[in-house]
Amino acid sequence: MISIPATIVGPRVRWRIFSILVGFASIVYFQQRAISIAAERIMPELSLSQMQIGWLQWAVVLGYGLLQFPGGLLGQRIGSRRALTAIMLVAVAMCVATPLAPYLLHGTTLFVALFMTQFVLGIAHAPFMPVCAGTMEAWLPPGRWALAQGIHTLGCQVGAAIAPPALVLLTAAFGWQRALLVASVPPLLLIAVWAWYGRDTPREHPSVSRQELAELGGTDAVAPEGRVSLDRIRRILSNRSILMLTISYVSMNYVFYLLSTWTFLYLVQERHLTALESGFRGSLPPLGAAIGAGLGGILTDALCRRFGIAWGFRIVPLVALPIAGVALLVATWSPGAGLAVGALTLAYLAVELNEAAYWAGTMRIAQADSMAATGVLNTGGNAGGWIGIPIVAWLSGHGLWGTAFVIGFGCALAAAAAWFWIDTSRPLGEPRPA
Secondary structure, X not given: OOOOOOOOOOOOHHHHHHHHHHHHHHHHHHHHHHHHHHHHHHHHHHOOOHHHHHHHHHHHHHHHHHOHHHHHHHHHHHOHHHHHHHHHHHHHHHHHHHHHHHHHOOHXXXXXXXXXXXXXXXXXXXXXXXXXHHHHHHHOOHHHHHHHHHHHHHHHHHHHHHHHHHHHHHHHHXXXXXXXXXXXXXXXXXXXXXXXXXXOOHXXXXXXXXXXXXXXXXXXXXXXXXXXXXXHHHHHHHXXXXXXHHHHHHHHHHHHHHHHHHHHHHHHHOOOOOHHHHHHHOOHHHHXXXXXXXXXXXXXXXXXXXXXXXXXXXXXHHHHHHHHHHHHHHHHHOOOHHHXXXXXXXXXXXXXXXXXXXXHHHHHHHXXXXXHHHHHHHHHHHHHHHHHHHHHHXXXXXXXXHHHHHHHHHHHHHHHHHHHXXXXXXXXXXXXXO
């Protein structure tokens, strides 16, 4: 008698786990955009300059970037369930502390306190993307990594798109401080769900059936390894493809932070929109980015099947990044606000088309060391913010928005060129052919 394997009824547990990661991604990007959107009210009420707002934004990126690699190592050590629960709770605490600080402090002391809340928020968020990458690597088959990274980034940009209209409306109703406090509460529910339902690997989850394990290959062959030896760290840091991915990501993320951090103020100051108009029109570029992120994952997976792993990961960045750079120039030189918003939306869409290639490509190379390796990658990504945010803050504060956008054009081209030296088809430790 031939036995027929049992079928799985309902969604796979792996996609439920992944959906929670996408929800967290939306929350993280909402939290990171809050201070930029509230800046239009914060500056006159707290007597802060635009440069000081730039330093507050920079504080998030500084903390976020410094702890990427250590955060990835910590995630591999303690597991994604505990890591994500802890970092999201700390992030909520900092989001609550930011609007409360002006009730207690004033002047320089207040600015220092605001800087520290943003810095600690960045530290809390730092392990998030590497830990999520390691979780996807443990829970999903390699052929779905690019798609998963694309959808995950889509979730990030949905949070970024929701933030401007939501916070503008809440601010109009309650003031910026109460608006930020109200927005801090909903994430607690998802944190509770993850702490209860999340697991580090499929084998640890009581609801994962033998049939689902069989679909995943029956074993956790590439599950994140807890102990990372010095030799493995050395191999990660000396791998040419990971190094070039990181350098490319530095350049791309100047453009990313230009679009994600400064679009709202650009539309208010340079295009002379009201705060409400800027809030709603400012949600269009993140929506374009969300579409780009989802499409990028689909395209990268399809191109890998058609052209192989190495060129399958290269093609999207080589095409999309120059398009993003040209769109920045169109936004700068366009005569009307409508065309400028359209060009910014196209630029952001083109930038986010590449996220799946960067993140899934690093996972392809690093395999079981994905948390640590993507920590290196995103350290580079945030270095783009460390460099770019003060530059844009100074240039925009002096009315030189066009110069900031032209620099973005150059960075987009440099990011694309680096992909000629990246080979995602060769895992860590595999020697190069002679």
